[in-house]
Amino acid sequence: MDTVDKIFSCTRCGYCCHGETTVSLDDNDQKRMIEVLAEDRAVVEEKYWRITRGIVQMKIIDGHCIFFDNGCKVHGGRPWRCAEWPLHPSILLDENNFYTIADSCPGIKVDVGYQEFCRILKLLMAKAKISC
Ligand code: SF4
Ligand code: SF4
Secondary structure, eight states, rough: OGGGGGTTTOOOOGGGGSOOOOOOEEEEEEEEHHHHTTSOOOHHHHEEEEEEETTTEEEEETTTTTTBBSBBBTTGGOOOOHHTTTTTHHHHOOOOHHHHHHHHHHHBGGGGGGHHHHHHHHHHHHHHHHHH
């Protein structure tokens, strides 16, 4: 069966949760995170978010997202861009994107080969659309 573990298995290295900024949260991300944290919006904003000119991101602590601690501490409420990573659709467009993303994410199974990787990724994306 063509399951995600054939092309990706997270090593929990945390690379994607490190840096000086995080992904931004759209309205749905914000609602979901508030629900999962089960706190008032004002509290979530104060404790976890950095809001700059209306753009909501997560706070950075010691060079990583505030929710990173040997894994994501808000997994069910993480922003969609976090959930999508590293199986980004741009991989399907250009083999260079595949290797660039693989360079940033040791969980990508490069040995599968680009063509096979894309075949499975397309199937997974189609399944995800059907189940939405
Ligand atoms: S960079 Fe890849 S392997 Fe590392 S934590 Fe992020 S998704 Fe997992
Ligand atoms: S929300 Fe979770 S997955 Fe996204 S950057 Fe923060 S710790 Fe990483």
